[in-house]
Amino acid sequence: MDAKEFASRYLVDRRNTDSSKWDGLRAKFGEDGLIPLWIADMEFRTCEAITEALAERVRHGVFGYSVVPDEYYAVFSDWMESRYGWRVARESVRFSTGCVTAIAWMIHAFTKPGDACMILTPVYYPFHNVVTNNGRKLVTVPLKYEAGYFTMDYEAIGKAIRENSVKMFIQCSPHNPGQTGKKICPFSRCCGR
Numbered sequence: 261m262d263a264k265e266f267a268s269r270y271l272v273d274r275r276n277t278d279s280s281k282w283d284g285l286r287a288k289f290g291e292d293g294l295i296p297l298w299i300a301d302m303e304f305r306t307c308e309a310i311t312e313a314l315a316e317r318v319r320h321g322v323f324g325y326s327v328v329p330d331e332y333y334a335v336f337s338d339w340m341e342s343r344y345g346w347r348v349a350r351e352s353v354r355f356s357t358g359c360v361t362a363i364a365w366m367i368h369a370f371t372k373p374g375d376a377c378m379i380l381t382p383v384y385y386p387f388h389n390v391v392t393n394n395g396r397k398l399v400t401v402p403l404k405y406e407a408g409y410f411t412m413d414y415e416a417i418g419k420a421i422r423e424n425s426v427k428m429f430i431q432c433s434p435h436n437p438g439q440t441g442k443k444i445c446p447f448s449r450c451c452g453r
């Protein structure tokens with residue numbers, strides 16, 4: 261499928277659909293007519309396999325309390341194995357309703373109030389809030405911007421860890437914001453960036 265066909269099939273005008281990206285502009289920035297680059301949110305319709313599965317669930321018509329089915333863990337493990345060669349045991353996986361919620365759980369599991377947690381900046385803003393809102397000390401280390409790319413500043417990272425007794429490093433992978441094309445991340449097997 262070329263770009264033109266893709267756009268004709270999947271591009272959607274999201275204005276006047278209560279979209280945070282478009283319809284929330286005035287509330288957030290005080291004016292309309294801006295190009296909403298502030299949020300990682302799509303203009304393209306989700307693929308048919310997903311919308312059909314959701315539609316089937318809606319047609320079922322009962323929306324009571326649910327369990328997380330075994331299939332959830334199996335599908336996740338299959339994905340990790342086929343993409344990264346990592347078969348993840350079911351007992352190593354916990355269900356979370358979002359990344360930021362999961363980070364909050366990790367902070368509570370592995371650090372104590374007042375402990376230092378390190379992030380690399382600039383980064384998706386809730387990475388800051390999730391540390392401070394949970395009573396931990398936020399340590400930020402700027403990424404190095406070199407020849408058009410962000411890279412990790414290992415010297416500054418080491419210094420920050422030593423000076424602040426950092427207990428947790430919260431790595432955003434793939435890094436947002438960042439640039440593709442050059443490896444930013446030492447764990448490149450997971451996403452190739």
Ligand SMILES: Cc1ncc(COP(=O)(O)O)c(C=O)c1O
Pocket residue numbers: 299300357358359360361384432435436
């Ligand atoms: C780096 C990063 N993590 C997490 C999220 C949001 O994830 P969730 O909705 O699962 O909390 C975003 C959204 O833009 C993001 O950029």
